[in-house]
Amino acid sequence: MPGGRRGLVAPQNTFLENIIRRSSSQHSSFLLANAQIVDYPIVYCNETFCKMSGYNRAEVMQKSCRCTWMYGELTEKDAVERVDRSLDHHLADQFEILLYKKNRTPLWLLVHVAPIRNERELVVLFLLTFRDITALKQPIDADDPKGGLSKFAKLARSVTRSRSVLVSALPALKEPQRASHLAHVSTNAHHVMSLSGDVLPQYRQEAPKTPPHILLHYCAFKAIWDWIILCLTFYTAIMVPYNVAFKNKTSEDVSLLVIDSIVDVVFFIDIVLNFHTTFVGPGGEVVSDPKVIRKNYFKSWFLIDLLSCLPYDVFNAFDHDEDGIGSLFSALKVVRLLRLGRVVRKLDRYLEYGAAMLILLLCFYMLVAHWLACVWYSIGRSDADSGLQYSWLWKLANVTQSPYSYVWSNESDGPELVNGPSRKTMYVTALYFTMTCMTSVGFGNVAAETDNEKIFTICMMIVAALLYATIFGHVTTIIQQMTSATAKYHDMLNNVREFMKLHEVPKALSERVMDYVVSTWAMTKGLDTDKVLNYCPKDMKADICVHLNRKVFNEHPAFRLASDGCLRALAMHFQMSHSAPGDLLYHTGESIDSLCFIVTGSLEVIQDDEVVAILGKGDVFGDSFWKDSAVGQSAANVRALTYCDLHTIKRDRLLEVLDFYQAFANSFARNLTLTYNLRHRLIFRKVADVRRERELMERRKREPQLEQAQDHLVRKIFSRFRRERSVAAAPGPAPARPSPAPAAGTAAAPADPERGATPPTAAPAPAPAARGKWGRLLATASLDAGAAEPARGAFTRSLSARDRPVAAPAEPAPAPAPNPAPLPTPAAPATLSLKATFAKARSASALSVTGASARQDTIEEELDERRPSVSALATHAALPSHASHAAHAAHASHDAALAELRRDVRNEVQRLQQKVRIAS
Numbered sequence: 001m002p003g004g005r006r007g008l009v010a011p012q013n014t015f016l017e018n019i020i021r022r023s024s025s026q027h028s029s030f031l032l033a034n035a036q037i038v039d040y041p042i043v044y045c046n047e048t049f050c051k052m053s054g055y056n057r058a059e060v061m062q063k064s065c066r067c068t069w070m071y072g073e074l075t076e077k078d079a080v081e082r083v084d085r086s087l088d089h090h091l092a093d094q095f096e097i098l099l100y101k102k103n104r105t106p107l108w109l110l111v112h113v114a115p116i117r118n119e120r121e122l123v124v125l126f127l128l129t130f131r132d133i134t135a136l137k138q139p140i141d142a143d144d145p146k147g148g149l150s151k152f153a154k155l156a157r158s159v160t161r162s163r164s165v166l167v168s169a170l171p172a173l174k175e176p177q178r179a180s181h182l183a184h185v186s187t188n189a190h191h192v193m194s195l196s197g198d199v200l201p202q203y204r205q206e207a208p209k210t211p212p213h214i215l216l217h218y219c220a221f222k223a224i225w226d227w228i229i230l231c232l233t234f235y236t237a238i239m240v241p242y243n244v245a246f247k248n249k250t251s252e253d254v255s256l257l258v259i260d261s262i263v264d265v266v267f268f269i270d271i272v273l274n275f276h277t278t279f280v281g282p283g284g285e286v287v288s289d290p291k292v293i294r295k296n297y298f299k300s301w302f303l304i305d306l307l308s309c310l311p312y313d314v315f316n317a318f319d320h321d322e323d324g325i326g327s328l329f330s331a332l333k334v335v336r337l338l339r340l341g342r343v344v345r346k347l348d349r350y351l352e353y354g355a356a357m358l359i360l361l362l363c364f365y366m367l368v369a370h371w372l373a374c375v376w377y378s379i380g381r382s383d384a385d386s387g388l389q390y391s392w393l394w395k396l397a398n399v400t401q402s403p404y405s406y407v408w409s410n411e412s413d414g415p416e417l418v419n420g421p422s423r424k425t426m427y428v429t430a431l432y433f434t435m436t437c438m439t440s441v442g443f444g445n446v447a448a449e450t451d452n453e454k455i456f457t458i459c460m461m462i463v464a465a466l467l468y469a470t471i472f473g474h475v476t477t478i479i480q481q482m483t484s485a486t487a488k489y490h491d492m493l494n495n496v497r498e499f500m501k502l503h504e505v506p507k508a509l510s511e512r513v514m515d516y517v518v519s520t521w522a523m524t525k526g527l528d529t530d531k532v533l534n535y536c537p538k539d540m541k542a543d544i545c546v547h548l549n550r551k552v553f554n555e556h557p558a559f560r561l562a563s564d565g566c567l568r569a570l571a572m573h574f575q576m577s578h579s580a581p582g583d584l585l586y587h588t589g590e591s592i593d594s595l596c597f598i599v600t601g602s603l604e605v606i607q608d609d610e611v612v613a614i615l616g617k618g619d620v621f622g623d624s625f626w627k628d629s630a631v632g633q634s635a636a637n638v639r640a641l642t643y644c645d646l647h648t649i650k651r652d653r654l655l656e657v658l659d660f661y662q663a664f665a666n667s668f669a670r671n672l673t674l675t676y677n678l679r680h681r682l683i684f685r686k687v688a689d690v691r692r693e694r695e696l697m698e699r700r701k702r703e704p705q706l707e708q709a710q711d712h713l714v715r716k717i718f719s720r721f722r723r724e725r726s727v728a729a730a731p732g733p734a735p736a737r738p739s740p741a742p743a744a745g746t747a748a749a750p751a752d753p754e755r756g757a758t759p760p761t762a763a764p765a766p767a768p769a770a771r772g773k774w775g776r777l778l779a780t781a782s783l784d785a786g787a788a789e790p791a792r793g794a795f796t797r798s799l800s801a802r803d804r805p806v807a808a809p810a811e812p813a814p815a816p817a818p819n820p821a822p823l824p825t826p827a828a829p830a831t832l833s834l835k836a837t838f839a840k841a842r843s844a845s846a847l848s849v850t851g852a853s854a855r856q857d858t859i860e861e862e863l864d865e866r867r868p869s870v871s872a873l874a875t876h877a878a879l880p881s882h883a884s885h886a887a888h889a890a891h892a893s894h895d896a897a898l899a900e901l902r903r904d905v906r907n908e909v910q911r912l913q914q915k916v917r918i919a920s
Contacts (some may be wrong), residue, residue: 007012012581013641015116016602016616018201019127020046031128033065036610038685040065040087040126043605044614052132054102060674061613062682067127070099074106086113096133119204123610133416195512210288214278219284222277232263237309237367245374245421246538253624267309274305284522285643335419354696361471371440372460373430376453380430383450385417390449396429438464492526493517512591516580523578544728545571552597552647558672566661573653579640586638591631592623592678594648594894601644605676607636612682614641624670625651632679898901 001262016032023030029049033040041062050056052068075422078099086093093113101107109130116125216224239260274297281287287296374839378861380393384404388394397403397420404420420426437460448457480487501508533541544555549571553559559567579585586592598619605613607623615621615638623632631651652860660664 013204013602014641015201015203015641016044016614020616022047023129029130030063031060031126031130032116033126033128035087035090035123035126036687037612038687038690041612041682041684043125043611049130052101052107052130053099056673057619057675062277062673065126067099070101071105072098072100072106073099075100078189083111083113087126088740090115106134107132108137116203117200118202125203131526160553161854166400170398179699210278210286211290213276213286214290214293215273216731217278217280222273225270225273225617228266232266234363234367236263237258238370241374242427245378246427258719261311264311271305271309272300274301284519318435358475361475362687363469365467367462369431369434372434372438372463376434376456376460377426377430379450379452379456383452384420388450392433392446392449392453393420393426396426396446396450400425400635423573429600434460437461441473488526489521492521512580512582516583519580520578523645542568545574548576549574550649551599555599556620556672558668561667561672562664565662566657566664569657569660570649570654573657574647574649577648579644579646581640583640584637585640585646586634586636586678588634588637590634592634593631593651594621595625595651595654596620597647599645599647601642603638603640603642603644605636605638605678606693607682608686610684610686612684615675620672621674621676623651623677623679624674626665627681629655634678636678636683638678 019030019032023046026683029046029052031042032044033042040059042065043062045057046061047057050060053060058843066080066087071080075098078282079095080096082093083097084656086092089115094111096108096110099107099109110125110133112129113131114127115123116127118124191501210216221235230641239256275294276290276292278286278288279293279296287293308518373762379393383391384393394404402419402423402425404417407418408415423430429446436443436446437457448454460818490583496513500507500513505513546567552574553567553571553677559570579601583597596616598615598621602616603621604611605615622636655765731851
């Protein structure tokens with residue numbers, strides 16, 4: 001199985017586990033704080049810090065890592081400034097500081113501050129390590145002018161007395177030695193928690209690392225080495241029985257002696273490599289700790305491998321006076337067959353491949369035939385030595401015309417059998433007989449004649465029948481039975497791959513899915529927990545569930561007062577889940593419907609792309625359902641950093657149990673403290689945002705001021721517009737009557753002959769006020785009194801001609817009567833026209849620099865619109881000659897003023913553009 005053979009090797013963030021392991025070995029406490037949030041809130045603290053300070057983890061989380069809540073009246077300002085400087089400038093520092101526990105007990109600490117960087121070399125966390133050095137500091141005196149705590153002062157006096165006694169008894173313990181001892185402790189602490197980047201781990205995902213002298217069990221070199229060991233194991237399994245049966249001494253053949261010696265050396269090297277090779281733990285993890293590897297090898301295969309590597313050829317190389325001793329040392333070679341255990345332990349690597357498994361089975365079948373052939377030759381040789389000339393070996397000698405003969409031997413004090421067939425002929429004949437018996441009933445050319453041969457043949461046929469039926473009759477069945485889990489595993493992987501290919505899932509996501517499937521298989525071995533639990537009765541199922549959730553019930557104090565029935569009810573509703581690195585357990589805005597307990601692994605809580613908490617083993621997160629019945633929404637994302645095992649219980653199930661067990665509900669609500677409540681949203685400011693705001697303020701201070709001066713053209717237009725509005729709003733002359741008064745400077749109109757009424761005498765006109773350039777443009781008060789009213793009326797009609805639809809050319813007007821009365825010119829249309837003119841001027845001057853062209857277009861349009869239209873010409877034609885000349889003069893003056901206004905606006909726009917370029 002690849003999952004069990006290879007182990008879990010996906011990249012994961014093991015930063016928290018590494019820091020915990022290092023601090024636990026030195027009995028030190030530490031804090032982790034986010035370096036990207038203002039005030040650097042604490043995102044993790046270990047249990048040692050909680051015990052040392054008296055605060056629990058829920059009270060410490062999200063507080064500032066400056067530990068201002070532990071400051072007291074004797075905390076030095078210099079130490080506080082060093083803390084601030086180290087954190088604000090991302091510096092690594094080491095200093096001493098006096099803090100206070102929760103019960104206000106003073107505590108001297110040696111503090112190490114280290115910035116933690118990610119893969120982009122950005123400081124994302126701060127690691128603060130604390131070591132208690134209170135015993136090495138001078139105790140606080142009772143007469144301290146700053147005033148010490150009374151209890152601590154008493155303790156200090158007692159420590160001082162004991163110290164004075166020790167100083168009198170051991171004068172060698174002086175103040176310099178105490179200081180040197182303190183420095184030594186500080187140096188050791190600094191060495192243990194080194195702040196260098198080479199030793200301090202980074203907060204990033206990385207593949208599992210192994211020590212330099214440790215080999216990965218799935219690397220290419222180890223795979224090739226295993227195949228070499230497999231081949232040498234089969235060589236040993238073949239040669240050892242052959243040498244024992246044929247009493248072949250390797251000392252007589254130099255080539256065999258060299259080969260056997262090389263094989264022994266290779267197997268001895270394999271023992272050494274096994275002490276430096278990783279293995280897969282029970283949880284699917286890759287174990288690379290040298291101590292654990294050595295311990296595991298000593299307990300498993302070390303003794304068998306050592307016995308198979310002993311140099312038995314050395315003992316057999318000497319001549320022995322007694323045949324029994326020689327036979328004993330020859331038989332010791334059989335111990336080398338224990339090397340087949342190496343094949344057994346690695347057999348699971350080949351079970352998933354049908355062809356490899358079939359080859360191994362065939363090789364095993366041939367190996368058994370070889371062993372039986374050696375035994376068959378030993379039986380024939382024993383019968384021949386006993387004088388049974390009808391044994392198969394005597395018959396073979398007669399057939400091959402190489403008969404045996406007896407020779408008297410002085411060494412054995414008896415006859416010795418010599419000559420006969422060659423060793424090659426005897427081995428091939430013995431192997432032929434065993435193969436025919438194992439595959440069929442035999443052909444009879446080699447048959448068992450003696451009793452020993454017949455007994456052995458019977459046993460061999462039984463074994464051969466079983467092997468034949470097993471290997472050749474049920475090969476498919478056996479492979480399916482041996483690889484049923486593997487077949488299921490590969491079927492699942494094939495389905496996942498086909499799904500990814502069908503839906504074109506991105507490569508990164510597909511790799512995450514495949515890694516999760518493999519890791520889940522390594523944990524569950526393909527077993528369905530719910531299906532297995534359904535086989536059991538309710539009582540047994542509850543007991544199993546309590547056992548599966550024992551870590552949660554034993555580690556958290558909220559379950560200590562729960563009765564057995566309550567625990568069983570809770571355990572039935574708990575669910576176990578496994579998460580791979582990078583999995584998001586909660587998204588922002590999701591409903592929080594579960595309470596999660598972390599059993600193994602570590603997670604991070606991310607809010608607004610910032611890590612606000614790191615959760616590890618024993619932490620609880622979710623929502624306090626028992627306090628607020630409403631379903632809350634998650635304010636942050638929860639992402640797995642490593643492979644995590646979580647025990648979760650649904651909100652409705654938990655409330656159901658709490659409603660039934662009221663006594664336990666009170667204890668549960670009082671003792672269970674959420675390490676992080678996902679409903680609560682943290683309010684914080686990012687360091688980058690604060691820095692950006694400061695840079696923006698500095699940039700604004702350096703920018704030139706573009707405020708308009710008092711003599712600016714726009715300001716002048718606005719002020720002029722305000723004055724004209726005030727003049728227009730003032731009470732004017734009486735409204736015109738049906739019979740208007742004649743203009744100033746003319747005689748009174750004659751009486752109407754039809755009515756016989758005499759028109760009233762007109763009042764003298766007021767003296768015209770002096771007007772400037774803009775007065776001449778926007779009003780007609782500067783005109784002479786005789787032409788004021790007709791000119792104003794004509795000018796008003798010409799300005800408002802744009803707002804009226806263009807009329808058809810008017811018929812020639814009849815000649816005016818002699819002495820016609822001047823046309824009435826109302827004040828309201830003239831005022832509206834003036835206001836419109838001022839509004840256009842104000843809108844043109846209020847445009848930005850980028851709209852300069854728009855302003856110029858507006859002025860040109862204004863000039864076009866001021867040109868007299870057809871209706872305006874008709875109106876002018878209807879006027880008297882002196883009034884028409886006055887209107888034309890007013891239009892000319894108006895156009896000249898607008899042209900001058902256009903030049904002024906263009907100059908002002910160029911000046912503003914130049915000022916903007918200088919500022920940028």
